[in-house]
Amino acid sequence: MNEIDSLKSRLYDINAIGSALGIMSWDQQCLMPPGAAEARAAHLGILARMHHEMLVADETQRALEAAEAVAESAEVKAICRVTRRQLDQETKFPSELVEKLARLGAEAHEKWVEARANNDFKSFAPYLEQMFDIAKEQAECLGYKDHIYDALFDMYEEGAVKADADTMFNGIREPLTNLIKDIQESGNQPDDSFLTSDWPEADQSAFTEKLVRAIGYDFNRGRQDTAPHPFCTGWSVNDIRITTRFQSLLNSAVFGSLHEAGHGMYEQGSPNEWDRLPIAGGVSLGVHESQSRLWENIVGRSRPFWEHFYPSLQQTFPELQSRPLDEFHRAVNKAKPSLIRVEADEVTYNMHIMVRFELECALLSDEIQVKDLPDAWNAMYVLYLGVTPESDANGCMQDVHWSGGMIGYFPTYSMGNLLSAQIWKVLVADLGDVDEMMREGNFAPILDWLTEKIYSKGSIMTPKELITQVTGKPMGPEDYLVHIEAKYRGLYGLN
């Protein structure tokens, strides 16, 4: 074998363990019988340790160095770049830490599900404490220049530091606060009460499958299941799975499915010949989120989209037949400060992220303790959104992330919001009358454009390079603010 093939062979082995972790985690969240939690935690812990050990092993180091020395094609160079980044990161973690994190992640996830169902923060708090302790340990292993947050944020978004998040939030905090205020004061509030009903699960399931199939999510290479917290995952470009959940608020399934399908189509769009190599799949969480938000919000919450799909939605749920399209379109775009991030509208969504980002920073730098989290959370919701959670289940326990050790992750959601608008602007400039395409249910040109420009690129470039190549500039708040102001001032008849 030559150097390239040797490296690939090693990476395929590491990928097999990573894939086992992936499918076991997916199963844990979607299907696993409750009694299996302890064994699953043990399995995940052991496999995570093996994955780590294989990655940092001398054999991998040597194979990577040999390949780096001869790398010429963009593809091989990118494989080396991504592997180098991962290897350098993981080399800094002792394998005990990796196993501890995976094991605790599985246990804490179960505890989170239970504690959330019982609205019992106290029973979850010890796990969350350990999780933040591990995150601090990780950050110390990785090292950082200015703030402990830098080390963690970079794990999810290559090269990003806390100051980047500060800049991003500083750019949108005031305009959004003003827009929210104007919307709140408008006398022209949509009625969205009719979106809450006893919608049959089977119908929600069938309709969301139809929707995501129509926009291009490939069920031959994926499937949709239910999970308490919707997510997308995969272990091959040909096995990318999404989840959704069925609730009394119809938005939950419909926009949850569109969101995850956005992630899914990004993953499915990698070249088949990159399958099981580290350059397949999305390049960063921020870019990933740009695609979920693009399909969920910019496409899925647009009027032309529902001009196409609303008749069939009404057929599926006859209760909607008395509601005209405009009323529905305004209802699914209602902007209202609320408690739950994943159901938040496009305007208030970033405020939810700011709460989490600031609390993560405070917890990591010991400004607050885990036991104080519910109070701190509730105070921030009052400050940023003007609402007070009636329970910790709908407050600081609503998200899955921290229970799985994903700390330093949340700002990538806001990056996704900004990038979705920035990318859409270029797409529209290239494709022309996209509204008309959506009205006709013709989503292929949109998916094809995104596949060509972004999905098919996998991790061949860095996220920053990709964003600049696609949009002609680095990420900024301008296009997002233009989009959100235009859309919402229009919807609410504001000037």
Place this chain on the structure above:
Amino acid sequence: MNEIDSLKSRLYDINAIGSALGIMSWDQQCLMPPGAAEARAAHLGILARMHHEMLVADETQRALEAAEAVAESAEVKAICRVTRRQLDQETKFPSELVEKLARLGAEAHEKWVEARANNDFKSFAPYLEQMFDIAKEQAECLGYKDHIYDALFDMYEEGAVKADADTMFNGIREPLTNLIKDIQESGNQPDDSFLTSDWPEADQSAFTEKLVRAIGYDFNRGRQDTAPHPFCTGWSVNDIRITTRFQSLLNSAVFGSLHEAGHGMYEQGSPNEWDRLPIAGGVSLGVHESQSRLWENIVGRSRPFWEHFYPSLQQTFPELQSRPLDEFHRAVNKAKPSLIRVEADEVTYNMHIMVRFELECALLSDEIQVKDLPDAWNAMYVLYLGVTPESDANGCMQDVHWSGGMIGYFPTYSMGNLLSAQIWKVLVADLGDVDEMMREGNFAPILDWLTEKIYSKGSIMTPKELITQVTGKPMGPEDYLVHIEAKYRGLYGLN
């Protein structure tokens, strides 16, 4: 760590890879999107190779030897015995062979599903040829004394050789042939046509779940899904999963579920402290099958069982309301030479096994070639059962086993039939009026007895030791023949 803990720690690691293989195979058969087949085959191949390499590694050898030297408790001795057997076996296989088998198994499984759906033996034949070639290679690696079959049979049933299977089949061939003849000639044939209908899948699913829950299969530590070929699998005593299938013949789901639940309860009955160690779970395929057959046939096809469940079956499927219990009971016990093994009655079932056993022997010793299989199969069905398959899909492609490399496995099914009756006889002698218990829907004493005597023993003894300890004698055909003669001569009013 002491020697015992070191061995256990190594075995937990190996078990984690085995568990990953388990869940990936389960997913492949139950849920995987079709497009993922190639990637899954690659993953399974790599993980199987890793599993093999970890098992035969010097580190395992050393840990085992050290533990063997200090083993005192029955538990530790058994862990050493089972590991030693597996290690000695696997040491004989080159890791390329292991990976090839796993990879081909995954590919051939997909091909089998497709070829069976299209009744296209020709497209499956090349895979089957390779599979038999690999089996021969395995047998040569393992070595054998008298017949190539010995080496393969022993992999599934510790210490068993072809001559054992010959003895077993010689003991039942003639009595069964005579009984089948008498039954065929009886003028008192049950009508089972009403068991075939357009039974709604959701009702079949709900009813079978209710059934297996009632007999004691624990859904807190398991789940039931659908698969083209029903099976039971697991990767923790607390995560044992069964599958079933919904067809127009009601028997398929009902008795398929009871069968797999029998396997499942055996696995679920291992002590929790043995979880993820090689002594947890069933001791051999023959003993395993005795439990699936016991619950499927001896319990599940008994009259007292349906005295309890028939009213609720009738409620679920109102079409049955015009059919009295006796008619139903006779119908589900109808003995009739037929084409499909998994739907065969208790009397003719072993004839299906003899066909497969003899064909496996012939293929392994090159008396016939894979391309001749359909003709040979059909000829044997005429000979043993007096029926001719109308298609290869319902002929030599009906079973999953060969596509997954399970060659030398089939005789364990007949062992299960014999053992189920042999064990039941002792159970009844111990428990008294078991019929009355079943009539009352009180299955706990049966499950408790089996758990105490068999399930809780895992692999602490060899299968032969266990059988002798539980039934007071080695496996033999007598109790099975007494059971089957009494039951069927009764049902058909034969003398």
